[in-house]
Amino acid sequence: MVNIAGRPRQESLDRAILDAAVRLLVEHGYGGVRIDAVATAAGTTRAAVYRRHGSVAALVTAAYAREFGVDPGVDTGSLAADLRAIQEHRLALFNHPLITRGLPGLIDDLSRQSELADAFWSDFLGPRRAAATEAVRRAVARGEIEPGVDKEWISDLLTGPLLMRAVLPGLEPIDDALVRRTVAAALREVGLRD
Known part of the structure; x- marks a missing residue:
């Protein structure tokens, strides 16, 4: 290199x-x-x-990308099971000390440095979101859900609550109940029940 x-x-x-x-x-x-x-x-x-x-933000982003890679691309043959697997992985991720101790400060720095925010997106958050959008794409291909689903919105429904609880103090914990609720919300959005 x-x-x-x-x-x-x-x-x-x-x-x-x-x-x-x-x-x-x-x-x-x-x-x-x-x-x-x-x-x-x-x-x-x-x-x-x-x-x-x-910068410190670039360094921490690189550390996150190295330590956490991407969400596993699980294909269980069922959207509900795929989304549960993704969220169970994220349960561990968003409760990891590297995230709980670093993400609030990193987000603060990224809010002032757009070029670093782009790197955080491409190196850490974007690949993570890809697992959810790919699960939705597979569900459409299987005929499990109708085409035209907003895959990005489904990813927001899954990631947003965890990310918010990871950076804002005083909110409820990131736990199994939150995993169930985020998966149920995403499934309702595409017309399925958990």
Whole structure:
């Protein structure tokens, strides 16, 4: 791998930087992830961290993308079961310490940095939403639901409540009841019952 300046990348250093960011995020929350602290914990320099990640928001987004990948693309043959599987995966995701300790601060930073918001969308949130839209597409192809369903809206019904509860303090927990309610809402929207 070659970076923009043409220097060969050290993959072990890339991993060390993301590992350090993950540790700091879990231990100290988003506010504790500072470039100098990451550099020290990774055994490198601030410049090396900045060459790879231009800001804390970019660094945390990269850590999220690495740690969580995408939602599993489960095909059970039933939209209801597919959506339940997706939401059960998200139950663990949105209760993970990396998310609970970091997402509120990251969202705040992203609200002021549109180019980083685009990266968060493409690297973390967009691929996650793809699992739900693909489940709806398969249900249409099977004839389980009518064509013309707004796949993005179904994804919003599933992801929105979890995301809101993950970033706003004082709301009800992200739990099995919320999983059931979000799946039921999405199924009602497409004319099915859970």
